Amino acid sequence: MSKPKQVTxxxxxxxxxxSIATVSNVLNxxxxxxxxxxxxxxxxxxxxxxxxRNTMAAGLxxxxxxxxxxxxxxxxxxxxxxxxxxxxEAHQAGYHLSVFSSGGFDPDIERRNLEVLLQRxxxxxxxxxxxxxxxxxxxxxxxxxxxxxxxxxxxxxDISIGSVNLGFAEASxxxxxxxxxxxxxxxxxxxxxxxxxxxxxxxIGIEDGIQQYASHLFHEIIDFHGMDVEATLxxxxxxxxxxxxxxxFDDHIAFRLLSGANKLDIRIPDQLRIIGxxxxxxxxxxxxxxxxxxxxxxxQARMAIQKLLAKFDNQPIEAMEVREIExxxxxxxxxxxxx
Numbered sequence: 001m002s003k004p005k006q007v008t009x010x011x012x013x014x015x016x017x018x019s020i021a022t023v024s025n026v027l028n029x030x031x032x033x034x035x036x037x038x039x040x041x042x043x044x045x046x047x048x049x050x051x052x053r054n055t056m057a058a059g060l061x062x063x064x065x066x067x068x069x070x071x072x073x074x075x076x077x078x079x080x081x082x083x084x085x086x087x088x089e090a091h092q093a094g095y096h097l098s099v100f101s102s103g104g105f106d107p108d109i110e111r112r113n114l115e116v117l118l119q120r121x122x123x124x125x126x127x128x129x130x131x132x133x134x135x136x137x138x139x140x141x142x143x144x145x146x147x148x149x150x151x152x153x154x155x156x157x158d159i160s161i162g163s164v165n166l167g168f169a170e171a172s173x174x175x176x177x178x179x180x181x182x183x184x185x186x187x188x189x190x191x192x193x194x195x196x197x198x199x200x201x202x203x204i205g206i207e208d209g210i211q212q213y214a215s216h217l218f219h220e221i222i223d224f225h226g227m228d229v230e231a232t233l234x235x236x237x238x239x240x241x242x243x244x245x246x247x248x249f250d251d252h253i254a255f256r257l258l259s260g261a262n263k264l265d266i267r268i269p270d271q272l273r274i275i276g277x278x279x280x281x282x283x284x285x286x287x288x289x290x291x292x293x294x295x296x297x298x299x300q301a302r303m304a305i306q307k308l309l310a311k312f313d314n315q316p317i318e319a320m321e322v323r324e325i326e327x328x329x330x331x332x333x334x335x336x337x338x339x
Contacts, residue, residue, distance in 0.1 A: 007051040016045035027051075068308065069117035070099045071110060072128040072150075077252065078278050078295065079128065082150065085301035086126060093305055098122065105131040105196060114140050124308040126150060129197050134159065146311040148304050151198055153324065161311055162323045164303045168198065168277065169205035171293040171329045172247060175275045176209025178291075179245030182273055182337055186218035186240050190257065192249040193223050202249060202277070224253050229260035237271065244272050251276035251283040254290045258336065274336040277329070289334030300327045 013023045018038060026034055026042040034042075045051075068090050072079040083099050090097040098120070100113040110132050117125060118140070125147040130137050138159050141147050149155055149163035172189070179187050189206045192199050203221065210219050218240070222232065236244050248254035254276030258268065266272050268288050276283050279294035303325050 007046075007049045009051070011049055012042065012046050012051050015049060016041045018042060065121050065123055066094060067096045067098055067120065067122045068124050068126060068305075069113075069120070069122040070097055070126045071102055071113050071117075071130075072099070073102050073105045073131075075099070075101050077250070077280055081295075081297050082128070082301065085297040086304065089298075089301045089305040093309055095123070095305075102131065105129075105194065107132040107136065111136065111140065118145060123312060124148070126304050126308070127152070131196060146308055148307045150300070150304060151201075153197060153201065157323070162307050162325070164300055164307070164325045164327060165201075166295060166300065167326050167328045168201040169208070170326075171277060171331070172202045172205025173209035173212070174331065175247045175293075176206060176245075177213040178275065178331070178333075178337060179247070179273055180214040180217060182245070182269070183243060184214075184217065184245035184273055185242035186220075186236075187214055187245040187247065188219070188236065189221045189247045190224050190227070190249060190253055191221055192225065192253065194225060195249065199249060202247075206247065224249060224256075229256055230264055233257070233260050233264060233266060233272070237266065243270065246272065246274045248274060248276045251278045251280040251290060251292055254292070254336075255282045255286055258286055258288075258290060269335065269337055279332055283332075283334070288336055291331070291333045291335075291337040293329035294332050295329060296327060303327070 009020055009023045009027065012027075013020045016023065018041065022034060022038060023042050026039050027046060070083060070086055072083055074080075075083065087097045087099070098117065100117070102110040102113060110130055114125070114137075122145065125141070125145055127147060128150045129152045130149070134156065138156075141159055147160045149160050151165050152160065152163045153165060155163065176187055187210065189202065191202060206221065210217070246254075246257055248257060254274050257274055261268055261272050268274070274290060276290050276292040279292040283290035283292040
């Protein structure tokens with residue numbers, strides 16, 4: 001079977017009744033302004049003929065691809081929603097967002113994805129932290145392609161032009177205050193070491209919160225992975241007589257804790273009070289509802305894209321605001337902490 005003939009801009013120009021240069025300028029987003037009528041004629045002709053731009057060739061010819069690469073640990077929950085909001089912000093700015101997953105903070109997959117995106121000559125990169133670490137990232141991102149980190153703290157300026165970080169530490173700190181105010185006898189953080197820097201930020205906040213608001217309370221950090229939820233809850237209840245406060249790494253872990261409590265007929269919030277992070281759908285729809293910290297996805301995505309756009313336009317560093325932007329979270333209280 002013969003391969004269909006590829007439509008050229010010469011044919012598009014003939015169908016639209018304009019010059020080849022005009023077609024090239026319109027379809028490749030050139031710098032010469034064309035009237036709305038001319039743009040529409042060219043686009044209609046291209047669509048009717050089935051013309052497809054060779055974006056790689058166009059990008060090489062003008063040293064700009066209008067493509068941004070995104071690497072996140074996965075495509076579910078927070079990461080999926082973040083990718084969707086970044087896609088919208090990139091589109092509104094005239095860019096295409098290519099999304100890659102690292103399979104759950106896998107450094108080998110991260111490295112491969114970074115290399116692929118750089119080979120495609122993307123204009124910029126947005127990455128959620130990077131399990132590869134500073135030195136491994138530096139060995140790859142050395143071509144001048146600007147990189148903005150999402151939830152990446154204290155990365156050197158020669159690697160990243162900046163970061164947009166969620167205020168996990170402050171949210172965890174304030175969670176301690178809420179549980180202390182609600183009369184809890186003990187506070188436990190159920191963490192996730194696999195999540196590296198994200199978990200570290202929560203632990204920093206927990207330590208600050210205990211010191212400032214709950215130094216008189218018993219406190220402990222437990223890693224969720226490998227944890228027997230029901231056995232752990234039974235052991236905690238046997239240890240304490242008054243309400244116990246649990247701060248979960250995210251709403252998925254909070255939901256697992258809530259489900260285990262329900263199986264054991266543990267009264268929420270009389271015996272156990274739970275706070276999650278992310279304000280996912282399960283926190284909103286579970287019974288009882290899980291108190292959680294809401295994430296301003298649109299704002300976080302907009303700040304990340306604006307940092308790249310400022311770099312693309314060669315604006316001064318001052319125009320990019322602070323190097324590391326902290327995005328505050330909003331506490332949403334539900335039945336898991338308040339009766």
